Amino acid sequence: xxxxxxxxxxxxxxxxxxxxxxxxxxxxxxxxxxxxxxxxxxxxxxxxxxxxxxxxxxxxxxxxxxxxxxxxxxxxxxxxxxxxxxxxxxxxxxxxxxxxxxxxxxxxxxxxxxxx
Amino acid sequence: xxxxxxxxxxxxxxxxxxxxxxxxxxxxxxxxxxxxxxxxxxxxxxxxxxxxxxxxxxxxxxxxxxxxxxxxxxxxxxxxxxxxxxxxxxxxxxxxxxxxxxxxxxxxxxxxx
Numbered sequence: 001x002x003x004x005x006x007x008x009x010x011x012x013x014x015x016x017x018x019x020x021x022x023x024x025x026x027x028x029x030x031x032x033x034x035x036x037x038x039x040x041x042x043x044x045x046x047x048x049x050x051x052x053x054x055x056x057x058x059x060x061x062x063x064x065x066x067x068x069x070x071x072x073x074x075x076x077x078x079x080x081x082x083x084x085x086x087x088x089x090x091x092x093x094x095x096x097x098x099x100x101x102x103x104x105x106x107x108x109x110x111x112x113x114x115x116x
Numbered sequence: 117x118x119x120x121x122x123x124x125x126x127x128x129x130x131x132x133x134x135x136x137x138x139x140x141x142x143x144x145x146x147x148x149x150x151x152x153x154x155x156x157x158x159x160x161x162x163x164x165x166x167x168x169x170x171x172x173x174x175x176x177x178x179x180x181x182x183x184x185x186x187x188x189x190x191x192x193x194x195x196x197x198x199x200x201x202x203x204x205x206x207x208x209x210x211x212x213x214x215x216x217x218x219x220x221x222x223x224x225x226x227x228x229x
Contacts, residue, residue, distance in 0.1 A: 004159070031215050043160075043205065043219035056216045090159055094215055105215065107152075107159035 002027065004093050004108035012114045018079040021111045025072050025093030031055075032074040033105060034066060037088040046089075049074055078113075086115045118143045122206045122220035129196055129227050137191040137223050139180075139206035147208040149173075149182050149189040150217070154203045163191075163204070196227045 005024045013019050025032050033056075034046040045058040049068035066076040072093075078085055092105035123138040141147065148167045152160040164173030169184035178193045189206060206220040 033215050033217075035217075042221045043207075043217075045216050045218070048215045050215075058216070092160075104162055104165065105217065107161070109157070109159045 004091060004106050006089075006091050006108040006111050008111060009109065010112045010114075012116060013081050014116050015081055015083060017081050018077060019081060019113060020075055020077045021089055021091075021113070023074045023076075023091030023093075023108060025074070025091075026095070026106055029093035029095045029106075030072050031094040032068055032072060033092045033094070034074070034076050035090045035092065036060075037090060037110070038086075043090070046076065081115045083115050086113060088112050118147070118208060118210060118218045120206050120208055120218055120220040122204075122223055124221075124223070125203075126224040126226060129225070131198055131227055131229050132195045133227075135191070135193040135196045135200075135225070137204055137206075137225070139189045139191065139220060141187050141189065141206075141208050143187075143208055143210050143218075145210050147210040149180070150207045150209070151178070151180055151189070151191050152205040152207060152219075154205065154222070156202075160205065196225070198227045198229050201225055201227045 007022045031050045033048040037043045048056040052068045063079045068074045088110040090110045092107045094105045119142045121140050150165045151163040153163045154160050164175040166173040166182035172181045180189050180191045203222045203224050205222045207217045
């Protein structure tokens with residue numbers, strides 16, 4: 001079974017630009033969550049989508065947005081990039097309702113975003 | 117709000133040494149507790165979990181017991197290997213927000229041969 005895939009793996013942008021990151025969950029998984037990992041703040045929850053609906057949202061500004069498609073693939077978008085947005089962005093999927101996977105999130109390798 | 121505090125690293129051990137990484141939490145209700153591991157250049161992998169008080173999670177020689185009275189979930193391994201070198205994260209999820217994980221800062225473990 002293929003794992004969670006994220007594209008691209010590395011990205012370099014300049015301040016003020018916008019960026020879109022993509023996440024393909026494990027086949028059959030319907031929940032997709034996004035996290036930001038930085039050396040200073042650690043791992044912080046961005047948002048979670050289930051069946052194309054945002055169910056949970058972390059404490060990030062409106063520049064951070066996401067969406068989920070009918071095939072459960074998800075994208076997150078960051079507009080008007082700031083230097084502080086440089087981070088590893090991790091996506092995780094979960095098989096809601098699958099007994100052995102209850103509450104377990106499977107993480108992708110992440111997208112390393114550098115803002116210059 | 118919820119929070120997780122884990123011991124500051126880095127932790128450096130010799131092969132076959134005993135490992136303890138402390139983790140305490142603050143949460144309302146009855147959280148589920150997790151240890152995740154991150155190897156260099158990779159995403160997080162679930163190491164073990166416990167969903168209720170006194171549960172012991174175990175995997176690959178690692179163990180952690182959910183202690184409600186001390187709000188702790190310390191990670192232990194009796195004999196570490198070089199391949200255990202990684203960053204370890206303690207995390208919790210709670211209630212209806214099961215898919216929102218709150219993480220500790222992470223502890224870098226280096227095991228020398």
